Amino acid sequence: MWNKVQETVKFLQHKGITTPDYGIILGTGLGNFVNQINVDITVPYSEIPNFPMSTVEGHSGELIFGSIGAKKVLAMRGRFHYYEGWTMEQTVFPVRVMKFLGVENLIVSNASGGVNASFKVGDIMLISDHINFLPEHPLRGKNELKFGPRFVDMHEAYSKKEIEKMETVASSLNIKLHKGVYLALQGPTFETPAEYKMVKILGADAVGMSTVPEVIVAKHMGMTVVGVSVITDLGIEGIVEEVSHEEVQKVAKISEKIVGKLVEAYIKL
């Protein structure tokens, strides 16, 4: 793993990608955030040594390096989901690479199903914490100390300081934000009503199929993380409605303009 990461890092450095201020993982339907980036370099995943390739509909796979204002950003347009069949190692590989390209601050985004009764479709939730309910852990196995310690502190997986900064930016832009706990399930099925209920009982506000592995690995390597989730459907008792990938993407597309504004202003600050 270590050698693979170093090889990929060298390849991307040769392409001209150097010490980005922010790494961004663009989730479902948030891919258009690239329009806000002053793009210098685009590298399709298929050209990057050791990279898995993104296959899910709505996730084009490219690494995008550019700037937002005075800040250099490296965005992943398309991420790797465990449910696609990638190993955990493959799922988190790009985050390892980001770290060794110099990324210290990671912004993650996703779409999720809301179980908090005050949420509405299209709302935006800052991730305050997560619950890992995936069947495998990305740090299982021999620990590579060059990446980080065996036992990783997770008392503040999502930076309180960065959450506050995001909230300040949101209020200056008049953007309404929720704050809540994101629970990750394997998918690819959406939740049954009983499962949504379970998610709520477990203490989460939203449920999705991604993000948690990347955040765990980012914390393993000492990165600062902030996460934004678009609530694309609701799993609230009594009003669990039919949900489809198309619907999730449609809602995410509408909210992505607001999330885009928010993240842009956050990065510029």
Ligand code: HPA
């Ligand atoms: N469950 C899991 N993942 C999701 C959902 C959901 O309800 N909505 C968007 N992504």
